[in-house]
Amino acid sequence: MEILVFGAGSLGSLVGGLLARVHDVTLVGRDPHVSRVRVDGLSVTGAETARTAPDAVTDGEGRAADVAVVTVKSFDTAAAAETLATGSYDAVLSLQNGLTEETLASRLDATVLAGTATYGARLREPGRVECTGVGRVVLGARAGGTDPAAERVGKAFRDAGLRTLVATDMPRRRWRKLAVNAGINAVTALARVENGALADGPASEVAHRAAREAVRVARAEGVRLTYRGARAAVDEVVSDTAANRSSMLQDVDSGRRTEVEAIHGEVVARADRHGIDAPTNRTLADLLRAWEAGRGVR
Numbered sequence: 540m541e542i543l544v545f546g547a548g549s550l551g552s553l554v555g556g557l558l559a560r561v562h563d564v565t566l567v568g569r570d571p572h573v574s575r576v577r578v579d580g581l582s583v584t585g586a587e588t589a590r591t592a593p594d595a596v597t598d599g600e601g602r603a604a605d606v607a608v609v610t611v612k613s614f615d616t617a618a619a620a621e622t623l624a625t626g627s628y629d630a631v632l633s634l635q636n637g638l639t640e641e642t643l644a645s646r647l648d649a650t651v652l653a654g655t656a657t658y659g660a661r662l663r664e665p666g667r668v669e670c671t672g673v674g675r676v677v678l679g680a681r682a683g684g685t686d687p688a689a690e691r692v693g694k695a696f697r698d699a700g701l702r703t704l705v706a707t708d709m710p711r712r713r714w715r716k717l718a719v720n721a722g723i724n725a726v727t728a729l730a731r732v733e734n735g736a737l738a739d740g741p742a743s744e745v746a747h748r749a750a751r752e753a754v755r756v757a758r759a760e761g762v763r764l765t766y767r768g769a770r771a772a773v774d775e776v777v778s779d780t781a782a783n784r785s786s787m788l789q790d791v792d793s794g795r796r797t798e799v800e801a802i803h804g805e806v807v808a809r810a811d812r813h814g815i816d817a818p819t820n821r822t823l824a825d826l827l828r829a830w831e832a833g834r835g836v837r
């Protein structure tokens with residue numbers, strides 16, 4: 540299969556590097572990573588290992604592939620979609636955090652598939668990405684149900700050795716992941732603690748309240764999630780990833796812009812639309828916005 544990975548940072552390089560074991564992969568990213576991959580190939584180290592030679596480019600305009608996998612940060616989604624719209628793809632799959640498929644679908648003619656990834660990835664140096672945890676990719680039709688494109692892409696991922704599930708309930712899975720991120724990300728970033736610190740104590744209470752608010756909004760949107768299920772999902776991720784520094788904590792550690800708008804900001808914006816209160820997410824979002832403004836990364 541011909542696969543374009545748009546956003547060859549940490550996750551995109553890991554997924555693209557593994558897919559390139561059996562597929563014709565092009566990474567769209569930035570220098571110096573792209574130049575290094577072109578000269579020396581891409582090395583995947585850590586929990587997964589591979590040495591592959593995908594094509595790598597900095598200009599994503601006017602390209603064509605069977606599928607484009609989008610792995611830019613959520614705040615770069617609209618710009619990525621504008622570029623993808625100049626090319627030709629049968630399907631576009633998002634593996635990002637947040638509900639970014641809506642942004643992609645509103646700008647693209649191609650079938651947009653929803654996805655989640657629980658693999659951990661960190662770009663260690665140009666040309667080398669570390670797999671910090673073997674997770675799973677779950678993908679499927681954006682509105683739920685079956686889609687032949689999802690089956691084809693799922694098979695292509697599995698053929699390359701990526702643990703992949705094709706699911707028929709993606710709206711519920713997307714919202715459950717958003718509820719988990721709403722629970723964990725800002726709390727760990729602001730308290731400067733690893734995920735495991737949310738196992739009990741006051742930070743755990745804040746995390747559960749934030750996840751509960753996300754579930755309330757999901758239910759207002761007709762997505763069947765239970766409060767107990769989301770609480771259990773937060774606890775399970777906290778336990779499974781106890782030693783992780785969440786992606787938002789890593790962004791704060793590095794003084795980078797965070798995905799606050801796609802996670803807590805999104806929960807608040809949708810809560811407002813439904814006339815629901817989301818005070819915990821509102822407070823967490825405002826604190827992160829204040830931190831970003833202070834760092835000059837907003």
Ligand SMILES: NC(=O)C1=CN([C@@H]2O[C@H](COP(=O)(O)OP(=O)(O)OC[C@H]3O[C@@H](n4cnc5c(N)ncnc54)[C@H](O)[C@@H]3O)[C@@H](O)[C@H]2O)C=CC1
Nearest residue numbers: 546547548549550567568569610611613615635636659660
């Ligand atoms: N890193 C991880 O372990 C995981 C990340 N995710 C999600 O995946 C998404 C990506 O995360 P990361 O890979 O960590 O971010 P990242 O910042 O490492 O990678 C994104 C890359 O996209 C590139 N990019 C953005 N716009 C571009 C453009 N127009 N042209 C070329 N390159 C462009 C950036 O330069 C950057 O290298 C986020 O939504 C994140 O929440 C989800 C699960 C795990």
Ligand SMILES: CC(C)(CO)C(=O)C(=O)O
Nearest residue numbers: 723776780783785786787
């Ligand atoms: C699931 C979790 C919270 C794992 O750290 C994550 O997705 C993130 O850090 O963004």
